[in-house]
Amino acid sequence: MLSVQNCSISDASRSLIQNMSFTVSPGEVLTLMGPSGAGKSTFLSWMIGALSTDFRVTGELWLNQKRRDTLPTERRNIGILFQDALLFAHLSVGQNLAMALPAAIKGREHRKQCVEQALVNAQLANFSRRDPATLSGGERARISVLRALLAQPEALLLDEPFSRLDQTLREQFRQFVWQQTEQLAIPVVLVTHDPQDIPAGGQVMTLDSSHI
Numbered sequence: 761m762l763s764v765q766n767c768s769i770s771d772a773s774r775s776l777i778q779n780m781s782f783t784v785s786p787g788e789v790l791t792l793m794g795p796s797g798a799g800k801s802t803f804l805s806w807m808i809g810a811l812s813t814d815f816r817v818t819g820e821l822w823l824n825q826k827r828r829d830t831l832p833t834e835r836r837n838i839g840i841l842f843q844d845a846l847l848f849a850h851l852s853v854g855q856n857l858a859m860a861l862p863a864a865i866k867g868r869e870h871r872k873q874c875v876e877q878a879l880v881n882a883q884l885a886n887f888s889r890r891d892p893a894t895l896s897g898g899e900r901a902r903i904s905v906l907r908a909l910l911a912q913p914e915a916l917l918l919d920e921p922f923s924r925l926d927q928t929l930r931e932q933f934r935q936f937v938w939q940q941t942e943q944l945a946i947p948v949v950l951v952t953h954d955p956q957d958i959p960a961g962g963q964v965m966t967l968d969s970s971h972i
């Protein structure tokens with residue numbers, strides 16, 4: 761369960777987020793909408809602990825009964841995906857994925873097996889040795905989701921991950937992401953401008969834009 765309680769964010773001159781609270785259950789998606797500049801990405805940055813100290817923040821972030829906003833980024837265990845699916849160009853797809861595995865998964869062979877299994881489950885078997893430069897946009901997007909999930913995050917944040925894909929790929933990719941996050945039963949927060957990205961049955965919140 762992911763819960764934000766009374767979050768307010770402001771910069772030197774104005775208030776961006778005012779007293780926002782919500783709860784997202786495992787496997788559920790909360791979609792955050794609002795005009796450009798409303799503060800959607802700023803809010804996600806706060807959630808992962810990457811917000812510039814120029815902002816003033818109050819509020820609490822809880823995940824699976826543990827408070828996270830007081831922890832450093834690397835201990836929050838929250839995954840994030842951006843618009844651009846960036847993979848390391850000098851590493852194979854398999855190596856890109858293996859990097860994300862938690863250190864607790866020991867042994868080269870065991871780690872390799874975890875990656876192979878994730879690729880098989882995602883219907884991407886045989887992609888392990890591929891050079892990222894040879895992937896299509898849709899394949900790259902799917903690999904980047906797998907990489908985020910192999911890190912075993914307890915929640916996933918998505919900052920407009922679908923927006924660079926064409927309409928057909930976009931629909932397939934959405935289905936892929938919801939299938940993966942439902943399977944792992946993790947709460948998801950999605951930022952998007954496109955109402956078509958909202959999954960059936962999910963919550964929707966729209967940011968107040970009075971400061972823009």
Ligand SMILES: Nc1ncnc2c1ncn2[C@@H]1O[C@H](COP(=O)(O)OP(=O)(O)OP(=O)(O)O)[C@@H](O)[C@H]1O
Nearest residue numbers: 771776794795796797798799800801802803812814
């Ligand atoms: N590092 C920063 N320092 C100061 N101001 C910032 C910083 N990052 C963003 N802002 C400002 O905060 C406001 C909110 O930006 P943010 O990127 O969160 O909006 P958004 O809702 O995600 O917009 P978009 O839909 O265009 O991505 C904007 O006015 C932006 O200029």
